[in-house]
Amino acid sequence: MAAFGHDGAMSEPLYGTPRAHSVPLGPLSPVLIRSSTSGQPDAETLRACGAGEVAGDFYQRMGHSNCRAFESLVAELEGTDGAVSFASGMAAMSAAIAAHVKAGDRILLAEEIYGGTSGFCLHDLVRFGVRVDRFSALDLAGLRQQLQQPARLVIFESPINPTLRVVDIRAAVQLAHAAGALVVFDGTFSPPPIQRAHDLGCDLIVHSATKFFGGHSDVLAGVVAGPHRLLGPIELFRRRTGGILAPDPAWLLQRSWPTLGIRLAAQQAAALAVAQGLLPLVAAGRVAKVTYPGLPDHPDRALVERQMTGGGCMLAIELPGGLPGVRKAFDRLQHIARAARLGGVESLATLPAFTTHAALSAAQRAQAGIPDGLLRVAVGLEGAEVLLHDLQQAIG
Numbered sequence: 001m002a003a004f005g006h007d008g009a010m011s012e013p014l015y016g017t018p019r020a021h022s023v024p025l026g027p028l029s030p031v032l033i034r035s036s037t038s039g040q041p042d043a044e045t046l047r048a049c050g051a052g053e054v055a056g057d058f059y060q061r062m063g064h065s066n067c068r069a070f071e072s073l074v075a076e077l078e079g080t081d082g083a084v085s086f087a088s089g090m091a092a093m094s095a096a097i098a099a100h101v102k103a104g105d106r107i108l109l110a111e112e113i114y115g116g117t118s119g120f121c122l123h124d125l126v127r128f129g130v131r132v133d134r135f136s137a138l139d140l141a142g143l144r145q146q147l148q149q150p151a152r153l154v155i156f157e158s159p160i161n162p163t164l165r166v167v168d169i170r171a172a173v174q175l176a177h178a179a180g181a182l183v184v185f186d187g188t189f190s191p192p193p194i195q196r197a198h199d200l201g202c203d204l205i206v207h208s209a210t211k212f213f214g215g216h217s218d219v220l221a222g223v224v225a226g227p228h229r230l231l232g233p234i235e236l237f238r239r240r241t242g243g244i245l246a247p248d249p250a251w252l253l254q255r256s257w258p259t260l261g262i263r264l265a266a267q268q269a270a271a272l273a274v275a276q277g278l279l280p281l282v283a284a285g286r287v288a289k290v291t292y293p294g295l296p297d298h299p300d301r302a303l304v305e306r307q308m309t310g311g312g313c314m315l316a317i318e319l320p321g322g323l324p325g326v327r328k329a330f331d332r333l334q335h336i337a338r339a340a341r342l343g344g345v346e347s348l349a350t351l352p353a354f355t356t357h358a359a360l361s362a363a364q365r366a367q368a369g370i371p372d373g374l375l376r377v378a379v380g381l382e383g384a385e386v387l388l389h390d391l392q393q394a395i396g
């Protein structure tokens with residue numbers, strides 16, 4: 001394992017790093033260790049644990065076996081030095097940001113970012129003297145302009161929620177790096193292998209593990225993947241603030257891991273089939289627009305082909321008749337759950353006008369490309385036929 005230390009001390013990382021594979025011995029199901037503290041053999045070991053020099057099951061807030069095992073899996077998937085896990089996606093995102101800014105710094109936050117992230121930056125970070133400026137991740141000339149003044153972090157996501165527009169990640173990263181800024185990327189919507197944010201140059205990759213990583217609607221969790229030099233301060237911040245992922249959800253994430261690849265592949269294939277199946281409804285005027293990154297008419301198709309291996313598992317369906325029209329269809333769904341989440345084996349539909357973007361006025365939503373008649377569907381594992389039939393009957 002790489003030598004690494006906080007505050008310059010040589011030690012092992014206190015978070016998970018990719019592990020060498022070997023034939024499994026002992027229990028094949030992950031072992032769950034709930035103990036919040038562990039007995040140590042001697043004074044020297046106790047001292048080293050307390051000083052954060054060794055990764056052991058010393059005290060749960062400092063790291064524990066199940067979270068490190070999950071972190072190792074994430075680091076391996078993302079191709080990063082390591083990963084640090086948290087009790088939620090927002091705990092991960094806020095720690096990734098807070099650990100890398102200080103009073104007087106300026107950060108650039110995409111307008112098209114998850115509301116929890118903008119809420120943290122605009123309500124909390126600014127109280128600690130950090131300046132937060134906004135840019136559109138779809139306007140790289142605007143980002144270049146903003147980067148003429150020093151910025152510590154550039155924060156964005158792609159595909160964008162709920163419009164499913166795609167950002168030129170590599171170009172945005174190059175602009176940020178040329179200006180000396182780090183990129184914090186929210187990869188929740190399309191984990192590897194659909195999109196490899198690390199290969200595209202992102203410095204810190206944050207996931208709400210509540211979504212695809214968990215996949216079964218029974219876990220709230222988050223994780224930050226990246227290089228040792230950037231994870232060290234995040235792990236220290238986690239120790240001081242206490243937002244670590246607990247053993248039970250970490251175990252559920254370990255349990256979900258072997259099926260992540262096949263879940264993503266099957267959900268993505270179903271999403272494409274449903275998107276294609278809805279096109280005749282567009283032709284018939286029953287649907288105003290279907291946006292799916294895997295369709296040939298997607299506005300960012302060239303980027304999708306360059307930086308994604310498929311269109312992902314989310315659909316944006318615009319219905320004619322605005323809010324009343326989409327409400328009617330939403331209430332008529334018989335199979336797809338009415339809920340605000342994504343990435344699970346259960347398909348879910350949500351109304352951005354009532355959930356993720358409720359804080360905006362209808363005019364602001366329209367300007368952001370979010371019509372009130374928009375239905376966001378997160379495709380699960382029920383199979384395309386069932387989902388298509390449900391949407392067809394609901395749309396009427």
Ligand code: PLP
Pocket residue numbers: 088089090091093114116157161186188189207208209210220221222341
């Ligand atoms: N990032 C994105 C893109 C999300 O959709 C969410 C939650 O919906 C989060 C971050 C926050 O994650 P969590 O709810 O696990 O805190």
